[in-house]
Amino acid sequence: MESLTRAIGKPLRATLPTVSPASFFSGAALSKSPNQGIGQDVSLMCCSRNIEALAQPVRKFSIHATSEKASTIAVAPQDQSQPTAKKNIDYEIVDITTSTSTLTGRSYDRLKFEVEYGLRRGTTDNSYIIKGTDVALIDVPDENFKELFLESLKKHLDVSDLNHIILGHVSPKRVTSLIGLLELLESKGSQVQVHCSNPAAQLLSSSLPESLSQKTCMFRIIRSGDRLDLGEGHKLEFILTPTPRWPDGMCTFDPATQLIFTHKLFSAHICSDTHFDLGGWDSYGEDWRYFYDCMLSPVPRQAGAALNKLPIVSQFAKPSYSGKTGFDIVKADVRFIVSTVFSALNLPISKAGSFVKDQSSDGLLVTSAICPIHGPIVRSTITELLREYRVWTEDRLKKASEATIAVVYASAYGNTSALAQAISRGISKAGVGVETLNAEQSTNAEVADLIDRCCGFVVGSPTLGGHMPTPVQNALGVILRDNNAKSKPCGVFGSFGWSGEAVDEIEQRLKDAGFSFAFPTIRCKFKPTESMLQICEESGTDLAQCVKRLKVKERGKMAPKMLIASDTEQAVGRVIGSLCVVSAKEGDAESAMLASWVSQASFVPPGLTIAVAKDRAVESLLLPGGKFVLNVLGQGKTNSIIKQLMKPFKPGEPRYEGLNVKESTNGGQILLDAIAWLECTVKSRMETGDHWVLYAVVDNGELQDDKTLSALHYRKTGSRY
Template sequence: MAAVSSQALQNARLLSCPQASPLLSRPRSVEAQQQHSRKLSRVCVRATKAVVSAPAQEPAPLESKKTYLRLVQLTDDTFSLRDQSLERLKFEVEYGLKAGTTDNSYIIKGQSCTALIDVPDQTFTKGHVDALAQAISMESLKYLVLGHISPKRLQTLIAIGDAIPENALPLQVYCSNPAAVQLTSSLPEEYKAKVLSINVVKSGETLDLGNGHELQFILTPTPRWPDGMCTYDPSSQLLFTQKLFSAHICTDTDFDVGGWEVFGEHWRFFYECMLGPVSKQADAALRKLPIVAQFSPPSYAGKAGVDVIKADIQYVLSGLLSPLNLSIGASAVLAKTTTDSNKELVVSAMCPLHGPIVRSSVTELVREYRAWTQEKIKQIDDGLIAVIYASAYGNTAALAQAISRGISRAGLGVESLNTEDCGIEEVSALVRRSNAFVIGSPTLAGHMPTPIQNALGAILSDTTARTKPCGVFGSFGWSGEAVDEMEQKLKDAGFSFAFPAIRCKFKPTEATLQTCEESGTDIAQTVKRAKLKTKESVAQQYVLASSVEQAAGRVVGALCVLSARNGDAESAMLASWVSQASFLPPGLTVAVAKERAVESLVLPGASFVLNVLGQGKSSAISRQLLKPFKPGEPRFGALETKEASNGGKILTDAIAWLECTVQSRMEAGDHWLLYAVVENGELQDAKSLTAVHHRKTGSRY
């Protein structure tokens, strides 16, 4: 670990005594808060993260990457420690935009004690504890509130406990029951007895820190985060949202400056990866959080008489106060006098575990979360696929997450179920409701863990489940018996498989996650094809295209092959919806269907190669690209290719090729519309004309 500079330590000491530090005067606007944060960032701790050994089942160590820590003042007595990395730290699908990440924790100074909300990943342990010890007196740290805990965060928790003087122990931990179970089963006995006092909380319970900080706890569990718990501080009106409203992005600002234009894609991507597969549980969590931004226009619904007059006054005040961009502390005081908060959670800012502190986009982000959730719930009507799993170190959960995203991309509903947190009855009920299912397991001591054995037994005993397509997957350290066991038992019982079994040794790579996404899409397409075999659907196939559809089909584009690579994952597709979009810089647009395997490789910032096909030279290439592929199967087969400088494949039989970088993408119904800038290219055949694709209808390719 690189040494912390003496100047950084001196400024951190000043933080614990605000009166002595001119940097910590309370900012009076959002812009002032950003300038204030940037001043603090100049004295931030810069360190190289410690190399931490993985658990015994997964011996590969984490790579060493440069990380940063920023200390941000939110109010007079509330601060955030933001551990930051400009690079992607993990291979989970949720980090797919490769925009870095932050791991945020929060400090609240009460009357005579200090509370810490959440702890970061083990990647940041050393620098985080050093900075915390300089920011506060460790003797004053009495409370630790855990909105989320995982095995990778336990090392930081232990290090914080070790840094507290013995006379100040034990540290009072407030968390949900699943978090308490994990702490009890994972931490050393002598550590628990000496260092921690675990308090299991229920929704609505409070913790009084003094100085008005009476923290309110709201349980918001989901299958991926059964321990989920949000914390609300009515004094500052800050809502600490754990994983909800997070984004994996690292910028030079601590708040959501730039709003939806800067962070919208990242908020949406995190939601799609982490909450889309558990839409019903996400909906339940959102219903517990009736969030309203400070100075929001009031609702007149159900009001009459004096209440209407109060709402009118509130409407005028909201219009006057909202443009002032007051500091969080000042706005909290004013909001209490101008807002009827009996049934609402009035929020000055949302403080998630990852990404920016959300202040200017509170209303918009909450609204979009609710809209996305309802959209996912509606997809269940078109078909539901169950993703059932257990995970020892998070690797099998990462595979389940990638499969779920592939299902969702194909437009079907998905419900994810962690067997460690549910009973057999819940597994049976989900499989009965589903049109298909996949089941995943780690291998522990050469076998499936007990929760998966029980879940598989329930599935095998359900005769109706045998008519449904299925799939199996799992991760392992030295051997993968669990995957083989699941596959064989299902085969022996007569189940049909929608994709080959997925086996992942140690941590998933880009290629493994790509295979999982394609497998999820494949099982979704299997369900869709089964639905199309109904008499009603068959009849609909023979309905003549409308005049509008026939007219739309006359819009033609160049016939091309798009090739993209990301690490060891690569894919390609035949593209005919291609058009030039700009001269300076030279740019083009490409439409990519959401269920395409290549979709996850052409996110903003990614590179690809566009091969332009020629008349009379496209038949063999088209036949190769249009045939069905198994998940992860190479797309080009025997076609002659060479590698481009950006990793994509150049077809030697193409008449031209272009190396492109995705600048942005827009959601366009069932497609994504990419805008990409051309970085390099070559005309390989000047004599041939471009091949075009003629269609009779605009309702299909």
């Protein structure tokens, strides 16, 4: 109990040390915080929760708007390079149970140029209200939703009634909405208690205006197992689930409704008309997987630790009889039947809950729905999603045990962090383990341990006040002192505003010490564009391939092309396809590849399949919804095209130099020397070992040469192209 009360009632600034991002500065102290310096906002995210609408009819109202991002945020240098396209957004409130509602901001366009938005299916931002004797809000949305959020909140409740704000995650993109809410409360003379983890509180201490943090909110720093009693059975339990990407991550479990609010965990960026996972895995599986791949696969150890702290069992899962005898077995069966019947009859979960609640005596969190901050509330797919999260995590841990690449970075405003994420994805897609370390939250010993274990590494840093931040300086010192590290391929990256000394200095010091670089240093001005993220991804893949080559060399194995193909491989090699060039473009990112594993797949609509190796650069442009051009090459007309496309490309290097091309209407390049071209849209993709098989429909096409036959690609073995 002591831990629950010690920080309560103290003004934030008096309670918490000012750290990030001001603590980054190692040189002369700045007279104002970096946030003020560039007009950036810092924001909070908190645990979200929700439950399927049951029992009573869902009460909904929506507020629609078309807002221009630039008009809602402070103009910062970063934002000058950002797109100012109109975003279609709306806000919706849904009563979930008699006590719990969701406030959901929906954007039908993706809001950011970041890797995890690659599927381009929009996003949602979920906040929740729980009404017991006290009223609590879980999470505030991104700054894009601020106005609609405040408007919706005022319609939903008298904000003076709000007693608690629970924050499952804080980031520099949400503080605008929090400040808006606190100003509203201040205007009413109200006070709220803000419950969050220590890292969240530290970020807030340097971000909130002093007047607000002193007058309007009392901060309570949460430790795992702490509780908050809202009355009427809502005895909320907090579980800290920190990861390098979300060091402040905190989940909240409400035993009264059996909802668990999991902030970014189990999230997906997708905007649809339903708030729940109707359609199950078929509808959302790909989105959950993509989000996991981008955000959690670079931190498998921490992802595993977070999962272990969340012993979630679906309320609707079949009972386990293990360790149970006699009456306990009967009780388990009754619980299962009751919850299934309540579900089928669409009755309130809170009522069904009274039959199943005592399962928590097993230490399990019997859960009726997982409520993430983005994407659908997970109800029908709880068991499957949990199982897949474990499978993905174990797979990543296994890969990391074979070969790991370390990504060590710091980022005050998220730009270097976005680069780190794209590099990590490039490493993962080449099938090599990756471990990300945020230098700001790591000790020198942790950096040393990771550098010792890894087979290659990258270091990333912003430039602040003409320097690299202190945490990066420390991490670099550790790396330079490790003599074994010199044999490991490395890379350097970072975001800067005008001078970029940090990246130059890291590169120079590693060069001077004799390190070898797997890719050219990445320098990004402010926020990365799509093409910059593509360069990062390709650089990550290059580094991973370099590590794989070294591993093969270490093991003294012969290069695969020297091996004699087995009978089976030779037989598989007799399957042939026509030689084609796939060309795709998204925003300012474009790429191309030679393809021969192409086949027609449907008459109506005209459709085809293409197998794309997972580590191909163009892969990230060929997600469902992506557009591309398939150029079919002709016999005797392939040499110059093959020569150009088979040469090794540096990350981001143009693919079409010396080729006769014209841009198609979907952005891809039409090769004028191809015999035919087809404009296509990716409909779906299937994971098949080391390749993705895309199913795409043909939107348009033209036969450019009706005299020449298609070029065929004959192979000696089925173990390579």
